[in-house]
Amino acid sequence: MNTSTQTQRLRQIADALYQAEKTGIAIEQISKRYDGLSIDDAYGVQMINRDRALAEGKVITGKKIGLTSLAMQQSLGVDQPDFGFLYQTMEVQNGLIPKGAIMQPRLEGELAFILKRPLRGQVTAEDVLEATDYVVPALEIVGSRIKDWKLTIVDTVADNASCGMYILSDQRIDPRKTDLKEIDMTLSRNGSVVNSGKGSAVLGDPSQAVAWLAYCLGRYGVTLDAGDIVLSGALSAAVPAQPGDVFACDYGPHGMLSARFE
DSSP: OOHHHHHHHHHHHHHHHHHHHHHOOOBOOHHHHSTTOOHHHHHHHHHHHHHHHHHTTOOEEEEEEEOOSHHHHHHHTOSSOEEEEEEGGGBOSTTEEOTTSSSSOEEEEEEEEEESSOBOSSOOHHHHHHHEEEEEEEEEEEOOSBGGGOOOHHHHHHTGGGOOEEEEOSOOBOTTTSOGGGOEEEEEETTEEEEEEEGGGTTTSHHHHHHHHHHHHHTTTOOBOTTOEEEEEESSOOEEOOTTOEEEEEOGGGOEEEEEEO
């Protein structure tokens, strides 16, 4: 396939995902409809829609890391995480998720890094900690523009790593004085515990996940910048959400976050 034809194909996929977001109508699995797509092709699709979002006036607030748990990687048959872009419009106000705001929503508990310095290239977990202003408990509400969450890594990467919305706690954690690997989290839905996890579920150490991101972004000409919010990956499995559901995510001494779906 020549370069012009491939570029046209990637734009066609980006357009389909963009329209799905606008209409609320999920599309068929990309990787089945379009043969031979690579992960680099999928990031090419993601970047097309990132550029479109910026042209529409959206503001990037950070990045998210997905597929950080071994279980999620095995379910998609991959051996690496992925990333997507966070926008100002994705931050939830007052813990309320408006009806229809996210397609096929699922919720997961995470730790979010707020950077005070840029991170680029090959860095260590220690470099990440030094570049971090503080860490906060967070909720990510993931969503998929692809029907029935039938995904390969190509599908989720093209779909901006299944980004939806996010909620940040106002309780700050100093990552230089707290072992992020040992932070425990318990997730409840409508008063019943559905799962739990801890920081070590995220590539063994959430700081290591951010280090991976800094390195991976460089391949695509993207940087981690001062002020960026970095959602470092789920501490436990994502839980499907229905209208009327109320979630509570208990981080023990680091506080609790809640979300309600209209």
